[in-house]
Amino acid sequence: QSALTQPASVSGSPGQSITISCTGTSSDVGGYNYVSWYQQHPGKAPKLMIYDVSNRPSGVSNRFSASKSGNTASLTISGLQAEDEADYYCSSYTSSSTLVFGTGTKVTVL
Amino acid sequence: QVQLVQSGAEVKKPGASVKVSCKASGYTFTSYYMHWVRQAPGQGPEWMGIINPSGGSTSYAQKFQGRVTMTRDTSTSTVYMELRNLRSEDTAVYYCARVRQSAHVFPVDYWGQGTLVTVSS
Numbered sequence: 001q002s003a004l005t006q007p008a009s010v011s012g013s014p015g016q017s018i019t020i021s022c023t024g025t026s027s028d029v030g031g032y033n034y035v036s037w038y039q040q041h042p043g044k045a046p047k048l049m050i051y052d053v054s055n056r057p058s059g060v061s062n063r064f065s066a067s068k069s070g071n072t073a074s075l076t077i078s079g080l081q082a083e084d085e086a087d088y089y090c091s092s093y094t095s096s097s098t099l100v101f102g103t104g105t106k107v108t109v110l
Numbered sequence: 111q112v113q114l115v116q117s118g119a120e121v122k123k124p125g126a127s128v129k130v131s132c133k134a135s136g137y138t139f140t141s142y143y144m145h146w147v148r149q150a151p152g153q154g155p156e157w158m159g160i161i162n163p164s165g166g167s168t169s170y171a172q173k174f175q176g177r178v179t180m181t182r183d184t185s186t187s188t189v190y191m192e193l194r195n196l197r198s199e200d201t202a203v204y205y206c207a208r209v210r211q212s213a214h215v216f217p218v219d220y221w222g223q224g225t226l227v228t229v230s231s
Contacts, residue, residue: 048219093215099160
């Protein structure tokens with residue numbers, strides 16, 4: 001199972017919006033509404049930000065939103081803040097009943 | 111509150127085995143699937159497998175089939191991950207991670223603090 005494809009880096013100024021893409025196949029992202037997004041700060045465990053394509057767990061800022069179209073999922077961070085600087089990973093359930101993670105995107109707040 | 115506390119860092123020689131533990135508290139242990147995910151230095155997370163703490167059934171990533179065993183001890187609310195025949199590429203932080211909802215296998219929500227396993231001769 002190949003990792004889902006994400007851009008290596010995305011940057012934006014405070015207050016701006018950025019979007020991170022996550023491209024898979026019809027056997028994972030495109031086949032199920034089980035896409036999640038994780039935020040990871042250096043030396044920390046990943047934190048769930050989005051699940052089931054577009055749902056936010058309680059406590060996650062509504063500045064984080066997500067969607068899916070075909071084999072590509074997207075995470076948007078609006079009103080970018082310094083604390084949003086981190087690595088972001090998508091994840092999807094697959095047709096093999098396994099999980100696959102994305103290659104990761106480093107978000108830099110300029 | 112949900113807590114997953116993992117065992118400490120390990121240093122192993124190539125060819126050896128490692129067994130990492132993950133003690134759960136703050137919820138009904140047998141009601142939530144547990145995943146194991148590893149992350150090599152500078153890399154993204156990599157899914158290793160899942161265990162159902164209720165019956166002990168497991169499913170492993172094909173990459174680790176034959177080298178990994180996941181078990182649980184319901185008396186201590188602890189899950190274990192053993193990886194055998196270690197090689198340098200297995201150097202990584204290993205996480206246990208609980209699913210968000212009972213009886214669901216996805217997504218993972220609560221994570222242990224991670225256990226660094228270093229494989230070096």
